[in-house]
Amino acid sequence: MAEASSQARKVWAPWNEPGAKPFVRIEGVTKKFGSFVAVDNISLDIYEREFYSLLGPSGCGKTTLLRMLAGFEMPSTGRIIIDGEDMSTVPPHKRPVNMMFQSYALFPHMTVEQNIAFGLKQDHLPKADIAERVERMINLVQLNKFAKRKPEQLSGGQKQRVALARSLAKKPKILLLDEPLGALDKKLREETQFELMNIQEKLGVTFIIVTHDQEEAMTVSSRIAVMNHGCVEQVATPSEIYEYPNSRLVAQFIGDVNIMESRIAEVLPDRARLNVVGIDAPVQTGRSVNAAPGEIAWVAIRPEKMVVSLTPPADTSVNCLSGVVWDIGYLGKLSVFHVRLEDKSIVTVAQTNRKRETERTITWEDKVYVTWSPDAAVVLLA
Amino acid sequence: MMISKWSWFNKTSIIVGFSFLYIPILLLVLYSFNESRLVTVWGGFSTKWYGSLLQNEGILGAATVTLKVAAMASTMATILGTMAGFSMSRFGRFRGRTLFNGMIYAPLVMPEVITGLSLLLMFVAISLDRGMWTITLAHTTFAMCYVAVVVQSRLTSFDRSIEEAAMDLGCTPLKTFFVITLPVIMPAVASGWLLSFTLSLDDLVIASFTTGPGATTLPMKIYSMVRLGVTPEINAISTILIGIVAVGVVITSVLHKRREAQRAKDEMLASSAP
Ligand SMILES: Nc1ncnc2c1ncn2[C@@H]1O[C@H](COP(=O)(O)OP(=O)(O)OP(=O)(O)O)[C@@H](O)[C@H]1O
Ligand SMILES: [Mg+2]
Numbered sequence: 001m002a003e004a005s006s007q008a009r010k011v012w013a014p015w016n017e018p019g020a021k022p023f024v025r026i027e028g029v030t031k032k033f034g035s036f037v038a039v040d041n042i043s044l045d046i047y048e049r050e051f052y053s054l055l056g057p058s059g060c061g062k063t064t065l066l067r068m069l070a071g072f073e074m075p076s077t078g079r080i081i082i083d084g085e086d087m088s089t090v091p092p093h094k095r096p097v098n099m100m101f102q103s104y105a106l107f108p109h110m111t112v113e114q115n116i117a118f119g120l121k122q123d124h125l126p127k128a129d130i131a132e133r134v135e136r137m138i139n140l141v142q143l144n145k146f147a148k149r150k151p152e153q154l155s156g157g158q159k160q161r162v163a164l165a166r167s168l169a170k171k172p173k174i175l176l177l178d179e180p181l182g183a184l185d186k187k188l189r190e191e192t193q194f195e196l197m198n199i200q201e202k203l204g205v206t207f208i209i210v211t212h213d214q215e216e217a218m219t220v221s222s223r224i225a226v227m228n229h230g231c232v233e234q235v236a237t238p239s240e241i242y243e244y245p246n247s248r249l250v251a252q253f254i255g256d257v258n259i260m261e262s263r264i265a266e267v268l269p270d271r272a273r274l275n276v277v278g279i280d281a282p283v284q285t286g287r288s289v290n291a292a293p294g295e296i297a298w299v300a301i302r303p304e305k306m307v308v309s310l311t312p313p314a315d316t317s318v319n320c321l322s323g324v325v326w327d328i329g330y331l332g333k334l335s336v337f338h339v340r341l342e343d344k345s346i347v348t349v350a351q352t353n354r355k356r357e358t359e360r361t362i363t364w365e366d367k368v369y370v371t372w373s374p375d376a377a378v379v380l381l382a
Numbered sequence: 383m384m385i386s387k388w389s390w391f392n393k394t395s396i397i398v399g400f401s402f403l404y405i406p407i408l409l410l411v412l413y414s415f416n417e418s419r420l421v422t423v424w425g426g427f428s429t430k431w432y433g434s435l436l437q438n439e440g441i442l443g444a445a446t447v448t449l450k451v452a453a454m455a456s457t458m459a460t461i462l463g464t465m466a467g468f469s470m471s472r473f474g475r476f477r478g479r480t481l482f483n484g485m486i487y488a489p490l491v492m493p494e495v496i497t498g499l500s501l502l503l504m505f506v507a508i509s510l511d512r513g514m515w516t517i518t519l520a521h522t523t524f525a526m527c528y529v530a531v532v533v534q535s536r537l538t539s540f541d542r543s544i545e546e547a548a549m550d551l552g553c554t555p556l557k558t559f560f561v562i563t564l565p566v567i568m569p570a571v572a573s574g575w576l577l578s579f580t581l582s583l584d585d586l587v588i589a590s591f592t593t594g595p596g597a598t599t600l601p602m603k604i605y606s607m608v609r610l611g612v613t614p615e616i617n618a619i620s621t622i623l624i625g626i627v628a629v630g631v632v633i634t635s636v637l638h639k640r641r642e643a644q645r646a647k648d649e650m651l652a653s654s655a656p
Contacts, residue, residue: 072546092549099550105543109565119551153648170551 014047023048029078040230053217056227098172104163106151137165177209247382278343286375303350305376414617431618444603455521456578463529471537498591512594520592525578536570
């Protein structure tokens, strides 16, 4: 099931289709607060039905970008186009977007029902329609028992679901979610992530979600934009971003990674050779790089793509490091080895614990060999 | 702990303090039920002064004027003060903002004589006929500052994201003020109104400056009567005033208690909810 749906998701990729029209187009948007640049010349295209994540460290401008989409802030320069319409002169209450606030922003003097009905009332829908739609929303977020309560009588998770229902009730074309799951515990968080993905499939809404939880972004997104200091570093699907980050910053922000400063030795059409600076270990990659020999680059390898062993591999001349075990972390299904190399730098290797302790296990101070296949290494130029 | 909390020293200070505060008031209430016309001689229990109060058209007229002025002035002050407080808390940063903010407090500390005098000068300058309307205007002017301060301080802790949420859901900015902002800050607005009402009810100095022929407020009336000697009738009307104020205080505190109890209940509900 999960396999099939993720397969379907992969095939659906409008951003790769040449003729596809973006639903939201952010064109060279900059936002300055005084002399401080919170968002720096960002251009993004977001397609209909996407689940688009903005990911980045605190203060990188995610909320500011979202607030510009909702209309609470005006770009200093640049344009935002939603469904073909320039939003520059459109006030928040006329935009086809709804936002779910980080703080939920529920109306304290209204019950759960009234909160959810609020947006529908602004459209002057018939009473019966409003009641029906509110009922549907309350069912969707499973708040039937709490419909008559005021926000202060709800727990954090319930408030969050009310906020979600309220922003969904108007069936917006675009839903902006600002760290929607920030306040939830792990279990509720995972359930709600699932619920969000269900809702998205049912209602066909375009989601733009802000988070600084990279796992969450990996789970729910069609694409992720990694931001830093007001700029977008990379936009790609979760797996692309994990497997082929375009900079050290992105690689380090998403998951764990070993990064080794290297000098490029040889560039061929289908591969490249580099030497790790400091220990002079040759590395061969499975792809070519867009740089000249002699330049500095960084080799990035995920810990789970490396193998640690007590016996030397057949070929120790390339993609092989030797060192001593500095530390071992046992995580149940995984063991994490910190291997100290000659130059005292540390390499992290994660290995699944497939066997019980039948053969001699690796322990502290053992001399070990760390190896990886040429495909595992990514060369980063920035 | 309990013992030291109720030591003889604490007991005495509380008794002395409260006596100091309340004995004069109690005396006044007591003498309003005095049979005798002599204020300082107890002649038995009677409610006849309350009866004669109802016959005294001077006092009844003054009471009517006072209530009318208080009702109108406090309502106008609440509307204007709420608008002022709202704009001041929302008007981003600009040069001299601190000065403006400080200026709203000035009338609160200005001696009443000066406020009264300056208002009188202005009414004379624009040759406005002095009477009930000028008192109302004067009271509106100074009560407005109190409302503005109360509303402004409420708005500093106001979560503006609920206004943004309302607009996000298609509500115009003006409507947002009336259906979201105002209901949420209503308790502050209401207490601003109550404050204005009592301030107006109680004012003697400014009213004396700004009044004209025919418009006498209760404090003015009482003051002029007292100059001819304290009568039990004055005690009676004062007792009624004390009663009104006491009822107001009790209602506010009961409402407050209720809200606290409700909140405690809500919190329990929220924490026990699945
Ligand atoms: N109204 C404002 N005035 C001045 N500076 C602001 C304003 N709003 C945001 N900033 C600044 O802009 C930067 C980006 O803020 P923003 O809220 O977009 O960050 P964020 O990416 O959402 O961070 P977080 O993950 O912590 O929520 C911050 O450095 C912040 O201090
Ligand atoms: Mg934020």
